[in-house]
Amino acid sequence: MDRSHLAKWLKSPAKMANKYSLHAVYFCTGCGIIEIPPVITARWDAERFGIKAVATPRQGNLFMITGYVSLKTLKAIIRTYEQMPDPKYTVAFGSCPINGGMYWDSYNTIKHLDKYIPVDGWIAGCMPRPEAVFIGVTHLWTLIDKGKADGYIRYQKKYAAYRRNQEMLFGDLGWPPLYPSDIPAEEAGA
Amino acid sequence: MISSLKKSLESTFKGVAVKEPEDGSISVLAPKDSLPVVIRYLKDNGLHHLALLSCLDWPERGKFEVVYVLSCYMPSNTDYAPDQRLHVFVKTEVPREHPALQSVIDVFENAEPYEREIHELFGVHFAGHPRLTPLFLERHYEIPPFRKDFDTRQYVAETFDPIPPVDE
Numbered sequence: 001m002d003r004s005h006l007a008k009w010l011k012s013p014a015k016m017a018n019k020y021s022l023h024a025v026y027f028c029t030g031c032g033i034i035e036i037p038p039v040i041t042a043r044w045d046a047e048r049f050g051i052k053a054v055a056t057p058r059q060g061n062l063f064m065i066t067g068y069v070s071l072k073t074l075k076a077i078i079r080t081y082e083q084m085p086d087p088k089y090t091v092a093f094g095s096c097p098i099n100g101g102m103y104w105d106s107y108n109t110i111k112h113l114d115k116y117i118p119v120d121g122w123i124a125g126c127m128p129r130p131e132a133v134f135i136g137v138t139h140l141w142t143l144i145d146k147g148k149a150d151g152y153i154r155y156q157k158k159y160a161a162y163r164r165n166q167e168m169l170f171g172d173l174g175w176p177p178l179y180p181s182d183i184p185a186e187e188a189g190a
Numbered sequence: 191m192i193s194s195l196k197k198s199l200e201s202t203f204k205g206v207a208v209k210e211p212e213d214g215s216i217s218v219l220a221p222k223d224s225l226p227v228v229i230r231y232l233k234d235n236g237l238h239h240l241a242l243l244s245c246l247d248w249p250e251r252g253k254f255e256v257v258y259v260l261s262c263y264m265p266s267n268t269d270y271a272p273d274q275r276l277h278v279f280v281k282t283e284v285p286r287e288h289p290a291l292q293s294v295i296d297v298f299e300n301a302e303p304y305e306r307e308i309h310e311l312f313g314v315h316f317a318g319h320p321r322l323t324p325l326f327l328e329r330h331y332e333i334p335p336f337r338k339d340f341d342t343r344q345y346v347a348e349t350f351d352p353i354p355p356v357d358e
Binding site for chain 1: 342343346350352356357
């Protein structure tokens, strides 16, 4: 441990522990997932940064969307995201979740991921190199330090808007709302 | 093998046109009524493998062209002869209005997902298929999305663009 971090550890141990033990949900979508096995294995070794891949969303707090998102995948993404425990961070990887990328006129992929779930960080590129994942992660650390990686709080606060967007696409989603819709905004953003 | 197959196909079936062989492959144009018989005949004559089932849209001709790609398994290395390498493309045309074909599942069982996919993406009906339910798509599309008259840009503008961003 870096000795200069001691003050931070004493001030907010929970935040520091969160920051250095990101558990990534091993969720594969699109072509970007081809970059994730080298990231988490010996060549680039994501465990240096405290990132581990976990099997189920209920054990994870980092959600990487690695590529284009088709409608069927989006439904799975929403379900996965809602099952993850707070605090949780979403990072969109590649240009397709940002604005559609090369699938900008496709009939079956969504164009803007942040209309449906909150996104904390973006890694641009097609494809981004594994190094870019680590740059993204160090940026995410900074955001967590400053309390700006607040996607899960935004999801709670603006749940009605997110749910409305999801239902505009799917009609009936098939599961009840995660949060009651009449929750006051100031109470939700604790 | 190629030339004998061409001859026997033309003599056995009426209305079947066989193009000149090219690079170890021949294409067979079969009318849609005799298609299952032709496929069955080819299977009995050594083409044991349905490699692909595909569809093309020709709006100016008002036709869908369904293509069956058949190939034969290689004989073992010792008795391999170059002229036994063979691909057969069986093509058949169906009208764009109410397109329907006879399913070939009873000949090639692995045609089942292909036929389901073509039914979903082109709207071609396969008579005798046990379940023509959606395979890949999540939403319902008025025009099946792989048809040429499906305007993807207009669809994107109508479906995805009106969804508002969530303000921070």
